[in-house]
Amino acid sequence: MCRHNTSICATQPRFALQQFHRSSTAAAQVSHFLVASGVVLFVVAVFGLCVSWRLRRRSGDGATAERGARGCGVYGAMALVVMANVIISSAIVYRYVMQARLDVDEDLKYAMYQYFVDASSRDKLDSLHREFKCCGVKNYTDWTMATAGAVLGGRNASSLLKMAKWGEGDPRWIVEERPDATNVNNWHWTEKNASSWSKDKLAELLTNLEVSDSRGTCKIVDMPRCDGDAVANNRKAKLIFFYEWVIELKWAGETDDSDETIEGTVEIPNLSEEHDPEDVDVTVTVSSSSDKADALKELMRSKGTDLIRERLAAYISALKKGTMSVVPTV
Structure with missing residues (x-):
């Protein structure tokens, strides 16, 4: 991935990586839900198995006893199959999603290393940072875990505090100097x-x-x-x-x-x-x-x-x- 093509890593949009992390987190949550669902289905199957067993033992009618025996077999098989499938599939999904997430994090850390040792990578990353009014070079997790800021209703990266070039900032960040007003208690950013x-x-x-x-x-x-x-x-x-x-x-x-x-x-x-x-x-x-x-x-x-x-x-x-x-x- 990025280890073999630094330019791709250096130009990857930050919010795309954020979206990947949201997706991987959602997939992990789904796998947890599947495990919980499997447990519930297993409990239902065991309950049905118990009812069928009691029906078989207490019934004097041969046909009823036979239905109870069949019920025991069906519910028992359902319990085993459902539980096994859900647990195995959930474990596989969780494993691969988390592995992909770790791979992305490793590539980002490698990109951070390239930022400091390779001038061409540094230029590409700086261009990306200026375009999105963000840095992220203090900590690679600023790219992976931060949202796109107020637009998406999330938090900004901690290294947004790192200085942008003078004149390249968003004018909304700075309070306009007005002759009829005062920055009371120095509340606003200047x-x-x-x-x-x-x-x-x-x-x-x-x-x-x-x-x-x-x-x-x-x-x-x-x-x-x-x-x-x-x-x-x-x-x-x-x-x-x-x-x-x-x-x-x-x-x-x-x-x-x-x-x-x-x-x-x-x-x-x-x-x-x-x-x-x-x-x-x-x-x-x-x-x-x-x-x-x-x-x-x-x-x-x-x-x-x-x-x-x-x-x-x-x-x-x-x-x-x-x-x-x-x-x-x-």
């Missing part, structure tokens, strides 16, 4: 776009960052890529921050015994509210191959990454302090 501020702040904190030791000196000289969004949301006077950034930095360095400039890059693929600064991935690469290049790369990897994470923590702190004005002072 948003403040902090993306532009964040890009400037990240550039300020990360560029010109310098680290040195006996091996040489390295300095971050540019931030060619900073893709993502940052939003501060208010609900009932409570601030909720969402940010998600993919950052690429360029660094250059020199060893103490040479004027040769060594260049490389630093990639930060997962700066988001889901990760603490110390858990953010920081990958250092170098553009050349030599002992000096390896020494400076190790300098950036050992000391530079710690300093970068400190600056990322400073950005998060500044984001929260700088967007406190999202809460009205009414």
Whole structure:
């Protein structure tokens, strides 16, 4: 299934999987009902068997006794056949339905794995998430167990709280600012776009960052890529921050015994509210191959990454302090 064709898995509509789970749940309930029906029929058959047996034993008439004997045989056979058929068929249905459900869940978990390791799968999944205004990448069960939201009268996926691109949200989510009304007690959801501020702040904190030791000196000289969004949301006077950034930095360095400039890059693929600064991935690469290049790369990897994470923590702190004005002072 998805293990052999990731594109199919990545483009499978979420509500189709939800419908499959509803169907499998209904089938399991039907199998339970069949088992219960079999038990009831078995009880009826046993009752009829007992009546026929008593009729046979208490009747002095040979014909009546014969009818009682036939009744015993019929009810006994019915009890055995019905009970066996219902139990066997129900067990088979339940087994295959639950196995299919487990297979779908496994394929979804594999799709989640592909999301993080394969760029093409990630692009397809991101397109799907934007189309349905949903994410689901926090937990694969958001795809399988959540309904299509308020349209179907069910619950939304928990990771719907994960930020959508600014401007791509449903306008119904945000309360319109009106000159004749006030957001009393900060009840309604409000948003403040902090993306532009964040890009400037990240550039300020990360560029010109310098680290040195006996091996040489390295300095971050540019931030060619900073893709993502940052939003501060208010609900009932409570601030909720969402940010998600993919950052690429360029660094250059020199060893103490040479004027040769060594260049490389630093990639930060997962700066988001889901990760603490110390858990953010920081990958250092170098553009050349030599002992000096390896020494400076190790300098950036050992000391530079710690300093970068400190600056990322400073950005998060500044984001929260700088967007406190999202809460009205009414």
